[in-house]
Amino acid sequence: MGNIIAFLVRHHKFFIFVLLEAxxxxxVVSYNKKQSNAFFGVSHELSGRLDQGFSNLYAYFxxxxxxxxxxxxxxxxxxxxxxxxxxxxxxxxxIADTSIHQRYTFVPANIIxxxxxxxxxxxxxxxxxxxxxxxxxxxVSTNGIVGVTREVSPHFTSILSIxxxxxxxSAEITENxxxxxxxxxxxxxxxxxxxxxxxxIHIRKGMHIVTSANSNLFPKGTPIGVIDRFIIxxxxxxxxxxxxxxxxxxxxxxxxxxxxxxxxxxEKVEPKPDAR
Numbered sequence: 001m002g003n004i005i006a007f008l009v010r011h012h013k014f015f016i017f018v019l020l021e022a023x024x025x026x027x028v029v030s031y032n033k034k035q036s037n038a039f040f041g042v043s044h045e046l047s048g049r050l051d052q053g054f055s056n057l058y059a060y061f062x063x064x065x066x067x068x069x070x071x072x073x074x075x076x077x078x079x080x081x082x083x084x085x086x087x088x089x090x091x092x093x094x095i096a097d098t099s100i101h102q103r104y105t106f107v108p109a110n111i112i113x114x115x116x117x118x119x120x121x122x123x124x125x126x127x128x129x130x131x132x133x134x135x136x137x138x139x140v141s142t143n144g145i146v147g148v149t150r151e152v153s154p155h156f157t158s159i160l161s162i163x164x165x166x167x168x169x170s171a172e173i174t175e176n177x178x179x180x181x182x183x184x185x186x187x188x189x190x191x192x193x194x195x196x197x198x199x200x201i202h203i204r205k206g207m208h209i210v211t212s213a214n215s216n217l218f219p220k221g222t223p224i225g226v227i228d229r230f231i232i233x234x235x236x237x238x239x240x241x242x243x244x245x246x247x248x249x250x251x252x253x254x255x256x257x258x259x260x261x262x263x264x265x266x267e268k269v270e271p272k273p274d275a276r
Contacts, residue, residue: 103260103261103262104258105259107131109254110125111125111255119165120165122150123139123146123161124157124159125156125257129154130155135152137149138215138218140218140256141256143223145224146255147159147167148160148167162192162247163184165186171194171211173207173208173209174208174221175208176202179212180194182195183195189250191245192243194239194241204227205230206226209223209227210222210223218258224245224246225246227244228242229241
């Protein structure tokens with residue numbers, strides 16, 4: 001305490017000078033409109049910048065929570081899309097009765113491991129059975145299909161990537177509704193192959209490829225990609241169509257696991273289902 005008093009006594013002239021300067025500044029600002037406006041303008045600017053800085057700092061340290069909140073919101077919005085609901089229409093005595101049932105729900109998850117350079121590629125998620133994920137569920141990104149769940153533990157899930165020799169999905173060309181099968185040939189991780197489209201069907205570069213109604217893992221109309229090019233092999237009755245993927249498989253960060261709520265019911269009446 002004695003040191004503090006000695007310091008104040010030793011530098012009392014400086015502190016008196018600062019106090020007087022502050023009083024003078026206050027009088028100038030209080031009784032001069034021009035200086036007052038200038039002071040409060042600068043004060044508000046500095047205050048705004050400080051608030052923005054603290055806000056950015058807070059957001060930076062809470063990015064994970066913000067990301068989880070956005071994923072949950074996106075999952076809820078996806079569940080409200082037209083291709084995620086099931087319409088039941090029954091007619092009794094010529095009176096139409098239509099009910100809306102939830103067909104798909106979506107579980108957000110982050111990718112913690114991903115391969116694209118192998119012939120058979122897998123992805124690992126940071127969510128598992130505790131989040132309601134089970135085996136054989138479709139997985140999508142904001143831009144298109146990603147794969148199918150395989151092994152599931154309480155906290156993690158392994159996905160068979162679309163870049164895998166065993167993956168195939170029933171797909172259609174949006175512009176003409178022609179249905180074929182899309183799979184990967186093990187070469188370019190940005191391109192998949194669509195087959196079973198007859199040569200008499202007119203196709204062109206840029207046509208959109210989406211999942212068809214034959215898929216019980218993905219909602220009908222889920223994006224896959226666009227036609228990049230196509231070839232006709234000798235003695236073949238079908239096109240070989242190269243589809244540019246909408247999903248950048250190399251840079252995936254977040255995905256949504258698709259739960260088809262009527263999948264088991266559908267499989268009961270389809271003892272030998274075709275391609276996914």
